[in-house]
Amino acid sequence: MALIVQKYGGSSVVDAERIKSVARRVAATRDEGNRVVVVVSAMGDTTDELVNLAYQITEQPSERELDVLLSTGEIVSSTLLAMVLKSMGYDAISLTGAQAGIRTDATYSRARILKVESKRVVKELEKGNIVIVAGFQGITEEMDITTLGRGGSDTTAVALAASLGAEVCQIYTDVEGVYTANPRLVPEAQQLPEIGYEEMLELASYGAKVMHPRAVELGELFNIPILVASSFTDNPGTLIYGGASMEVRNKVRSIVYDLDVAKIMVVGVPDRPGIAAALFEPLAKANISVDTIVQNASINNITDLTFTVAKSDLDKAMEVVEPLARSIGARECVSDSKLSKVNIIGTGMQNTPGYAARMFGTLSEQGINIQLITTSEIRITCIIDEARVKDAVRALHRAFELDTEG
Amino acid sequence: MALIVQKYGGSSVVDAERIKSVARRVAATRDEGNRVVVVVSAMGDTTDELVNLAYQITEQPSERELDVLLSTGEIVSSTLLAMVLKSMGYDAISLTGAQAGIRTDATYSRARILKVESKRVVKELEKGNIVIVAGFQGITEEMDITTLGRGGSDTTAVALAASLGAEVCQIYTDVEGVYTANPRLVPEAQQLPEIGYEEMLELASYGAKVMHPRAVELGELFNIPILVASSFTDNPGTLIYGGASMEVRNKVRSIVYDLDVAKIMVVGVPDRPGIAAALFEPLAKANISVDTIVQNASINNITDLTFTVAKSDLDKAMEVVEPLARSIGARECVSDSKLSKVNIIGTGMQNTPGYAARMFGTLSEQGINIQLITTSEIRITCIIDEARVKDAVRALHRAFELDTEG
Numbered sequence: 001m002a003l004i005v006q007k008y009g010g011s012s013v014v015d016a017e018r019i020k021s022v023a024r025r026v027a028a029t030r031d032e033g034n035r036v037v038v039v040v041s042a043m044g045d046t047t048d049e050l051v052n053l054a055y056q057i058t059e060q061p062s063e064r065e066l067d068v069l070l071s072t073g074e075i076v077s078s079t080l081l082a083m084v085l086k087s088m089g090y091d092a093i094s095l096t097g098a099q100a101g102i103r104t105d106a107t108y109s110r111a112r113i114l115k116v117e118s119k120r121v122v123k124e125l126e127k128g129n130i131v132i133v134a135g136f137q138g139i140t141e142e143m144d145i146t147t148l149g150r151g152g153s154d155t156t157a158v159a160l161a162a163s164l165g166a167e168v169c170q171i172y173t174d175v176e177g178v179y180t181a182n183p184r185l186v187p188e189a190q191q192l193p194e195i196g197y198e199e200m201l202e203l204a205s206y207g208a209k210v211m212h213p214r215a216v217e218l219g220e221l222f223n224i225p226i227l228v229a230s231s232f233t234d235n236p237g238t239l240i241y242g243g244a245s246m247e248v249r250n251k252v253r254s255i256v257y258d259l260d261v262a263k264i265m266v267v268g269v270p271d272r273p274g275i276a277a278a279l280f281e282p283l284a285k286a287n288i289s290v291d292t293i294v295q296n297a298s299i300n301n302i303t304d305l306t307f308t309v310a311k312s313d314l315d316k317a318m319e320v321v322e323p324l325a326r327s328i329g330a331r332e333c334v335s336d337s338k339l340s341k342v343n344i345i346g347t348g349m350q351n352t353p354g355y356a357a358r359m360f361g362t363l364s365e366q367g368i369n370i371q372l373i374t375t376s377e378i379r380i381t382c383i384i385d386e387a388r389v390k391d392a393v394r395a396l397h398r399a400f401e402l403d404t405e406g
Numbered sequence: 407m408a409l410i411v412q413k414y415g416g417s418s419v420v421d422a423e424r425i426k427s428v429a430r431r432v433a434a435t436r437d438e439g440n441r442v443v444v445v446v447s448a449m450g451d452t453t454d455e456l457v458n459l460a461y462q463i464t465e466q467p468s469e470r471e472l473d474v475l476l477s478t479g480e481i482v483s484s485t486l487l488a489m490v491l492k493s494m495g496y497d498a499i500s501l502t503g504a505q506a507g508i509r510t511d512a513t514y515s516r517a518r519i520l521k522v523e524s525k526r527v528v529k530e531l532e533k534g535n536i537v538i539v540a541g542f543q544g545i546t547e548e549m550d551i552t553t554l555g556r557g558g559s560d561t562t563a564v565a566l567a568a569s570l571g572a573e574v575c576q577i578y579t580d581v582e583g584v585y586t587a588n589p590r591l592v593p594e595a596q597q598l599p600e601i602g603y604e605e606m607l608e609l610a611s612y613g614a615k616v617m618h619p620r621a622v623e624l625g626e627l628f629n630i631p632i633l634v635a636s637s638f639t640d641n642p643g644t645l646i647y648g649g650a651s652m653e654v655r656n657k658v659r660s661i662v663y664d665l666d667v668a669k670i671m672v673v674g675v676p677d678r679p680g681i682a683a684a685l686f687e688p689l690a691k692a693n694i695s696v697d698t699i700v701q702n703a704s705i706n707n708i709t710d711l712t713f714t715v716a717k718s719d720l721d722k723a724m725e726v727v728e729p730l731a732r733s734i735g736a737r738e739c740v741s742d743s744k745l746s747k748v749n750i751i752g753t754g755m756q757n758t759p760g761y762a763a764r765m766f767g768t769l770s771e772q773g774i775n776i777q778l779i780t781t782s783e784i785r786i787t788c789i790i791d792e793a794r795v796k797d798a799v800r801a802l803h804r805a806f807e808l809d810t811e812g
Contacts, residue, residue: 016459016462016463019463020463050482053422053482053486054485054486054489056422057422057425057426057486057489057490057493058489058490058492058493059493060493061489061493062488062489062492062493064499065485065486065488065489065492065499065500066485066489068481068484068485068500068502069481069482069485069486069489071481072478072481072482075474075475075477075478076456076459076475076478078474079460079471079472079474079475080459080460080463080471080475082468082471083460083463083464083467083468083471083472083475084463084464086464086468086471087463087464087465087466087467087468093470093471094471094474096474096551098504099549099550120549143504143505143526144505145502
């Protein structure tokens with residue numbers, strides 16, 4: 001009997017009707033003879049509502065308390081799903097993250113899973129239960145409740161799949177799968193039947209909202225095949241697995257973009273050792289993720305340092321950087337928040353020349369100025385004016401012949 | 407440093423403003439140099455809303471799942487109160503029932519507390535924290551979440567007070583304390599500054615909504631003084647403690663009534679051993695609490711059995727009783743749901759004649775027919791037509807000179 005872990009996101013359990021519909025999917029999987037573990041997110045906007053409630057109380061809610069508060073959202077939906085399944089005649093039981101043995105570190109609001117003590121889940125499966133686990137949450141060694149941050153429920157699902165040795169982890173969401181580009185932007189975008197972990201990781205990290213990179217990374221680490229599919233349709237979805245990466249395609253797989261990009265330039269910095277550390281350590285301490293970092297070649301021992309942060313972090317980052325820039329003798333500090341990232345991603349690009357040139361050429365033909373460039377082995381990223389992102393994605397989708405992916 | 411346990415009910419934490427107001431009360435208690443443990447109920451109607459959500463999902467929600475669902479209500483309010491206190495500069499931490507070590511049996515929806523493993527609470531108190539515990543909930547040996555049923559949060563508070571050796575358990579609610587009668591019915595009703603456990607137990611059991619009898623019983627068992635007071639005013643409230651019972655007063659202490667009474671008469675029952683068991687064991691198995699039971703003197707070995715149940719249980723009880731009545735050869739089975747109970751309560755009545763006579767006489771003067779009578783050492787109960795309850799309470803309040811209680 002195969003073990004399948006399924007995860008249903010917030011839009012899939014938004015109300016009683018949707019929860020019943022999810023229950024029918026779960027029941028069908030069970031009827032096919034599988035053992036089933038289900039991870040659920042909080043219903044619809046519950047998490048946002050709980051956050052609002054906290055902010056009605058205080059402008060700076062304690063992170064520990066906020067985590068306990070938010071964890072209730074997933075507990076509610078897990079119990080409701082278990083109730084429907086039981087009322088349909090299936091054996092089912094809900095478990096909180098703590099009960100399911102999701103052990104995390106104590107970094108509230110973005111805890112990392114340390115291990116899954118799956119004894120209880122295994123026991124309930126052996127009893128014949130469909131096990132519904134509240135996603136997004138765990139418990140520390142001190143028995144304090146934590147939440148896993150963005151992509152938390154996906155991570156719960158993949159971690160459970162890994163610890164239980166599941167055949168597949170199915171992530172049900174409100175999109176049909178992974179596409180060659182955002183279909184809302186590019187009507188010709190094609191759905192990919194499969195994709196490798198590394199490609200998916202780059203996609204998820206660079207703008208595809210389908211899945212959180214943490215969960216993909218975990219899937220890769222434990223070699224758990226992950227199916228991303230819609231809970232609203234019968235579209236077969238996209239399977240993320242190692243095998244898909246092995247097959248080298250001389251192709252770009254997908255164009256993704258990210259509008260959440262702001263740039264800070266520290267101009268006229270004396271180029272001496274320790275300058276980068278002096279800037280980026282305080283930013284890390286202020287809990288600001290710095291993304292792309294570019295340092296121009298030094299001229300007369302004077303250089304420019306440019307880096308990007310999330311738009312929401314820009315003000316906080318400037319507060320940290322401006323005094324530092326003065327203290328290290330930089331000339332000035334400028335920022336730009338009207339930016340976006342456009343990325344082409346595909347293992348097919350590995351060791352194959354010409355992709356970068358074609359990307360830059362395509363953007364140039366569109367009259368789009370490239371502000372920063374970064375690359376990985378399977379990704380090329382250009383930072384451009386956010387107003388031109390649609391044109392850029394469409395032109396690249398055509399240029400890399402993704403309209404015909406089948 | 408004294409340890410004080412405070413409990414705030416749902417109406418005391420109905421919204422952000424009320425939670426802030428509760429926080430100020432808690433902070434004031436802390437400022438007076440006390441260590442403080444606070445037990446909170448769910449905000450306002452949260453529990454009802456969660457129940458409704460469950461019934462949208464299924465007509466017969468699993469009791470285990472319902473308990474997990476309902477437990478989230480108290481967790482939410484406990485985190486919010488902890489957040490306010492922290493934002494006010496106080497060290498505070500919320501604990502779920504499980505974290506606070508409230509260990510119960512596995513009787514979902516009305517679990518009994520077996521013990522309190524207060525290690526974590528003690529540790530947090532030693533760290534200087536105000537400890538906020540989610541009321542109404544506990545955890546079984548199997549780590550399954552339970553709820554304690556009616557009066558659950560009061561019970562949590564008194565159990566914690568007992569296990570921690572608290573100086574007093576303060577129950578803050580939306581009434582000012584214990585009265586000689588319901589002040590909404592009897593404007594002359596007087597507030598009692600103090601009352602003994604036993605009297606309070608009878609009051610709580612026989613209609614006073616102030617506190618649940620379970621919590622009073624627990625307080626008596628561990629000799630924890632319980633203050634019942636309003637969280638909306640500075641009225642000093644009513645202190646429930648052993649000493650108050652010791653002092654024998656030749657007085658009725660309070661008149662209470664209960665509208666939730668329905669009567670079932672099994673008429674013409676052959677009077678032989680085992681008849682009562684044949685009726686009441688199946689009722690107990692159907693989880694129906696039978697209250698007053700009266701069996702008339704047998705004539706020609708034929709008797710009548712009358713008993714009362716909660717109005718909400720009447721239909722279910724009749725379903726159980728009717729076939730049984732037939733099988734034991736009873737003539738018929740009749741019910742009446744338009745009843746109420748009126749009780750006079752006071753340790754002063756112990757071993758003192760005349761109270762019953764005065765009660766019956768007063769009701770008779772009002773032309774109120776008494777359907778059933780039961781008594782304890784410190785209580786006399788008459789079951790009467792529910793339409794006359796107001797007249798009965800007012801007349802008894804005058805007859806026992808409670809208008810002048812000081």
